[in-house]
Amino acid sequence: MNTTINAKTYESTAPRQVAFLGLGVMGYPMAGHLAMAGHTVTVYNRTATKSEALCAQLASTGRVKSAETPKLAAAGADIVFCCVGNDDDLRQVVLADTGALAGMEPGAIFVDHTTASANVARELDEAARARGLQFIDAPVSGGQAGAQNGLLTVMCGGDPSAFDVVKPVAMAFSRAFTLMGPSGAGQLTKMVNQICIAGLVQGLSEAIAFGQRAGLDMAQVLGVIGKGAAQSWQLDNRGPTMVQDQFDFGFAVDWMRKDLGLVLDEAKRNGARLPVTALVDQFYADVQQMGGGRWDTSSLIKRLK
Template structure:
């Protein structure tokens, strides 16, 4: 088993020919789980050396190769998975003469794991249908650790038949792969997820900072209240590192601000009022100004923690 993914048991499913576009901190291990589950995988990455490194790592696990363009990667694939940065990155690997849609065979399914706007999901869903293809928006939650462990939670929007066709294959890197509704519903569900996280992290930051100002043994306090109603994933996985002031890991502040920008734009369209989310977004801007662009999102506490002597 490769060092970039952690061992897990894969359910037996028919081997498929798949492509994976985008080998970042999420895509690299996700594609690795597909190979380790026995699928034939062709990868594409904008920086070709990353594709070459991935193939070198997984060549002993399954049939793997890398392609020079998204179109080349998508040729002959039953399913094309993708995980890139934002709406524009997504369009660049999907559309145009070298885009994935130009290489996909009739009936093939494009599954997009990028956290992007619901609008671009619906746009590409429509473009796919015109070409006789299928498109599923499928943003993920679980972070880099979830990708490495093959334990991502995936929220999907799109046609039920296409979803059913890809789900068994996608379970190679998922703990849950769920259809939320029609095209765009996956992205909207991810926005709900990010709203929850923003509020939780700010609340946890204030709680820890309060306890530190009060002179409490905060690791002990977190152990105690973590057994009660205050328990959360953020407390379990980030509480003690927040106390220690360690943030050089995890989901970067830059990424969270990108996601919250999508949330706030969508709220303007649908009329939702998000006062806490908007405020936390500005708090993250403070962290960026302090040089914390690549710090984990739990670094919100840096605005509040007592100054060390």
């Protein structure tokens, strides 16, 4: 795993005692930025070697230690941040006997950065309130690079008073940290984000494949159309690597399929019609069958070659 954590100019805020659960591609640098911004961080990860690696990497700060369980990591923390894989992982680290809620003190705030369902966000909000705690669902956008650079976009659902406490701390790893509404609104906003990305990447894949078959210099084409109405983050950042057939980085197809599954489940519940999203989800299934489950989402173009 890439363990890069790029320092930035951190906003001045009162140091907090925090915990961070889940040190994957996103969580590892996010936890690191909290320590580098001056907060004391206790970390937990199911694979302890990642916790040990972060503690060693940031030993000079004197502000990072590890714990053997989420409960022990959360003990004494003002804010507990979390970024794990899915709904089931989230329930395990939050609700189990050794989970975070069992160790948190009344008034503490749990902030979940996992891309999960809106239903589990509401479920955990209720569980937190029953213990005198507060919960914010706060999925992120910006990918691995955003996490490493401390420039994630974070979409939050929860109580405004809890949000106001968390925001200045979370700005250590964020460029934007925005309250979208009550519990679940953060997850729903992330679903909108993933719907947009799915359609954009498929359109970009078709455009590049078309241009290549037409014999165009696609690097030049992208440079030109990127200055007009076709410009997007995907075109600027993934277009050139798609032309070069490079996909061993970024946001994995497996993760995108998980996210789109959440989207399609929620659409069944609320009655939204998502024909393009459902189609692109099946295209990603094709990429998985090609062995590309860990390729970046821009690998949709591989189906067209």
